[in-house]
Amino acid sequence: MRQASKATAAGGGMPALEARATDLVIRLAFLGLFAYWSIELVRPFLPVVIWAVLLAVALYPAYAWLARRLGGRQSLAAAIITGLALLTILGPVSMLAASLVETVQWLAAGLQAGTLRVPPPPAGVADWPVVGEQAHEAWALASTSLDDALKRYGTAVLPAGGTILGKIAAIGGDILKFVVSVVIMGFLFRPGARLAEGARAFAGRLVAPRGAHFVDLAGATIRNVSRGVIGVALLQTLMAGIVLVVAGVPGAGLLAFGILIxxxxQIGPAPVLVPTIIWAWTAMSAGAALILTLVLVPVMLVDNVLKPILIARGLTTPILVILTGVIGGTITYGLVGLFLGPIVLAVFYELVVAWVRLEDPGAS
Structure with missing residues (x-):
């Protein structure tokens, strides 16, 4: 009788278990469907929102400090930080646009007046591997008759020019999105503390009990990367730009923008500064070229000293992990990956370390 009752209970439990499993699958399906729809609806805005969140996290300590200095006037502090960020973005962009317009006007005036001249190619150009002879021929033709060079090579140059213009237009669109992100960032400062607590609670539900620690780790990583990468990049650009302007290097604004990029x-300023130094030794006096070289070489190397110090400050994650995330994220996902890469690797590293250190429950 007992065996029969157990079998009956087991038989009666199976339909209930199947019903609960079916109910769970249906709920998860509907939840996944609505999650997919929600992501599709907000996907056009995700890059802007992600940048706004990254900027808000990076600049929140400055906002909090300024709000305390202003006697707790949070709205004024947010407005000041937002205005300074917009000036930081639009200032170099305005200088670059002015430099480009000036360069284009100079080229157009030279072409119309017939005064634009291309210097003859150096003797070593013909010895360049693969493209030496073609480059020397095109350069020599341009130095003798620019009109003939344009007629001969214009059909090959125009498609490349169209591609470059397309890239410039895309950069302009990205800058506009970045400006919108800065404006949204200004509205995230005041509710920042509540948003951070909500993120900690959500992460705690996902990865209890270390979810809050991972959120704090992500915030610290964003701030350190912004100081160690963006901050050092701006410092190098400012130093190099001042030197180039004082030295009278043509197109200093355009060169400074290239250095920033x-x-x-994570390539460094060498692709811009090394050709500039070489140009200085060919176009300037030996003394001026020597001074320019002695000033620009430390500018090229300053990031090797400051970047590891600023990025690793206050983090337990090894600097190699952070730098790998910075470089890998930038290569894979572009500028957003500059921040997302080190965050993902840092959190994954902490997860692995916590799992390795976890004691075996069966050990006594």
């Missing part, structure tokens, strides 16, 4: 993507 190369520094942010």
């Amino acid at each position: 190369f520094c942010i993507v």
Whole structure:
């Protein structure tokens, strides 16, 4: 009788278990469907929102400090930080646009007046591997007759020019999105503390009990990367830009913008400064070229000293993990990956360390 009752109970429990499993699957399906729809609806705004959150986290300590200095006037502090951020973005962009317009006007005036001249190619150009002879021929033709060079090579140059213009237009769109992100950032400062607590609670539900620690780790990583990468890039750009302007290097604004881009993507200022130094030794006096070289070389190397110090400050994650995330994230996802890469690797590293250190429950 007992065996029969157990079998009956087991048989009666199976339909209930199946019903609960079916109910769970249906709920998860509906939840996944609504999650997918929600992501699709907000996907056009995700880059702007992600940048706004990253900027708000990076600049929140400055906002909090300024709000305390202003006697707790949080709205004024947020407005000041937002205004300074907009000036930081739009100032170099305005200088670059002015430099580009000036350069284009100079080229157009030279072409119309017939005064634009290309210097003859150096003797060593013909010895360049693969493209030496073609480059020397095109350069020599341009130095003797620019009109003939444009007629001969214009059909090959125009598509490349269209591609470059397209890239410039894309950069302009990205800058506009970044400006919108800065404006949204200004509205995230005041509710920042509540948003951070909500993020900690959500992470705690996902990865209890270390979820809050991972949120704090992500915030610290964002701030350190912003100081160690963006901050050092701006410092190098400012130093190099001042030196180039004082030295009278043509197109100093455009060169400074190139330095900023190369520094942010972790290539460094060498691709811009090394050709500038070479140009200085060919176009300037030996003394002026020597002084310019002695000033620009430390500017090229300053990031090797400051970046590891600023990025690793206050973090337990090894600097190699952070730098790998910075470089890998930038290569894979662009400028946003500059921040997302080190965050993902830092959190994953902490998860692995916590799992390795976890004691075996069966050990006594």
